Amino acid sequence: MLPYLEFILLFVSLFPKNTAGSNSCRTSFSDTDHVLTGHVMQTLNHKSFESCTFSCELEPQCFSVNYISLHKTCQLNDATKEYFPGDLVKQKGSFYMGMVIRSYNPCASMRCENGGTCVSRPSLKCKCLKGFSGPRCETLQALGMESGTIPDGNIKASSEKTGYDAWKGRLNGQSCWMPENDKTTEYIVVTFATVVRIVAIATQGAPKDGCWVKSFSIRYGAASAVVVDPEVKNSLYP
Numbered sequence: 001m002l003p004y005l006e007f008i009l010l011f012v013s014l015f016p017k018n019t020a021g022s023n024s025c026r027t028s029f030s031d032t033d034h035v036l037t038g039h040v041m042q043t044l045n046h047k048s049f050e051s052c053t054f055s056c057e058l059e060p061q062c063f064s065v066n067y068i069s070l071h072k073t074c075q076l077n078d079a080t081k082e083y084f085p086g087d088l089v090k091q092k093g094s095f096y097m098g099m100v101i102r103s104y105n106p107c108a109s110m111r112c113e114n115g116g117t118c119v120s121r122p123s124l125k126c127k128c129l130k131g132f133s134g135p136r137c138e139t140l141q142a143l144g145m146e147s148g149t150i151p152d153g154n155i156k157a158s159s160e161k162t163g164y165d166a167w168k169g170r171l172n173g174q175s176c177w178m179p180e181n182d183k184t185t186e187y188i189v190v191t192f193a194t195v196v197r198i199v200a201i202a203t204q205g206a207p208k209d210g211c212w213v214k215s216f217s218i219r220y221g222a223a224s225a226v227v228v229d230p231e232v233k234n235s236l237y238p
Helices: 002-012 050-058
Strands: 015-019 022-026 031-034 040-044 064-068 071-078 088-098 117-119 125-127 154-157 188-191 216-221 225-230
Touching: 031 064, 050 064, 050 071
Parallel strands: none
Antiparallel strands: 015 022, 031 088, 040 071, 064 071, 064 088, 117 125, 154 188, 188 225, 216 225
């Protein structure tokens, strides 16, 4: 058996941690013939095991090491097997060990967006607010104006110019909605089949006519409807 491997099999690190009225120790054991994959932040060559662990101690973002005995290769990891057990894989002649000098907080580097919160159990992920999705809650869930999930009959307007019906006022569509008159009293109404939570509204100008709404206000009612009142004065037509 290789001398470094003999050493690590017998190695148990004990660091006292004082708490009110009690003393406790944190321990770490090696996993023989295993390495943690997908979390290597730095690879160091021609290292002894002792210098490998010391290098990890000096690096604030290092929480565990892989050591390949045959090539004396040291890999510093920015995570631990406790939070990523599926990433611990077999590799003969290697071993994995977690550091005991600092606690690993997987959420420290997990930047959840749009009000999402990080949870580490049972797996590391962002818990998104309703209306958002994605690994970091970066994706806004559309309600159906662009996709067509909201039917044409659920989109009404105060008035419509010929060929610019209310239901054509969909994002990234081939046409648009345009009121018959350039007045601030014009509006478009979208009715939902169920109660929904709206967290954002996106608008765009006419794809072919070179006009757009510069500002609008929003009203909503108990019938799950959203009313958008464009302030179209001097804005619908450039």
